[in-house]
Amino acid sequence: MNWTDERVELLKKLWSEGLSASQIAAQLGGVSRNAVIGKVHRLKLSGRGKTSTTQARSKKVNTTAASTMRGNVQSSGASQTMVRTSVTKSVGATALQAEYAVEAVARTVLKPAADVVVPISRRLSLLQLSERTCKWPVGDPLNEDFHFCGNESGDSGPYCTYHSKLAFQPASERRRAR
DNA sequence: CCCTGATTCGC
DNA sequence: GCGAATCAGG
Numbered sequence: 102m103n104w105t106d107e108r109v110e111l112l113k114k115l116w117s118e119g120l121s122a123s124q125i126a127a128q129l130g131g132v133s134r135n136a137v138i139g140k141v142h143r144l145k146l147s148g149r150g151k152t153s154t155t156q157a158r159s160k161k162v163n164t165t166a167a168s169t170m171r172g173n174v175q176s177s178g179a180s181q182t183m184v185r186t187s188v189t190k191s192v193g194a195t196a197l198q199a200e201y202a203v204e205a206v207a208r209t210v211l212k213p214a215a216d217v218v219v220p221i222s223r224r225l226s227l228l229q230l231s232e233r234t235c236k237w238p239v240g241d242p243l244n245e246d247f248h249f250c251g252n253e254s255g256d257s258g259p260y261c262t263y264h265s266k267l268a269f270q271p272a273s274e275r276r277r278a279r
Numbered sequence: 280c281c282c283t284g285a286t287t288c289g290c
Numbered sequence: 291g292c293g294a295a296t297c298a299g300g
Contacts, residue, residue, distance in 0.1 A: 122284070133294075135294060136293050136294090138284060138286095139294090140292080140293090142284095142286085233280090
């Protein structure tokens with residue numbers, strides 16, 4: 102793969118948004134994180150701008166959680182709604198964590214399944230999966246937003262504890278998994 | 280062990 | 291210019 106204008110543009114964009122080199126490499130495909138880092142340096146983009154107080158952003162969510170939710174309802178029998186913060190993607194190494202911050206809002210429509218813990222997906226791309234990351238697919242493979250759960254899977258299998266349960270459940274009993 | 284970016288240096 | 295190998299660090 103060579104650095105076409107298009108790929109360079111995407112690189113610049115993602116880098117400025119705070120994604121790590123490995124994640125950008127996964128997005129671009131065909132290149133290693135080292136290649137990305139090398140390119141970033143050659144382009145002299147190393148210093149990602151910001152001096153922002155990145156961290157503080159992910160915590161002001163719960164207040165308006167209900168209104169900003171865009172997450173998804175899920176989990177068998179459970180009646181929880183996951184709210185993914187729509188934190189503005191931006192600068193800083195911690196932006197990603199903020200982006201993935203999740204807020205659980207308790208709701209009771211049906212009987213809550215006390216033992217069901219809704220996982221916080223790390224939303225890894227295919228190339229980011231490793232031996233111990235949950236490989237539960239989320240979304241449409243043909244869609245840009247397609248990703249994998251990515252949570253800790255342990256040595257026991259390909260899925261995290263939560264998705265392991267779903268994986269071995271009759272499809273008819275599954276609800277939306279993410 | 281997982282991950283991060285930075286640097287070096289042969290190609 | 292490119293990126294694998296390596297380094298230093300969390």
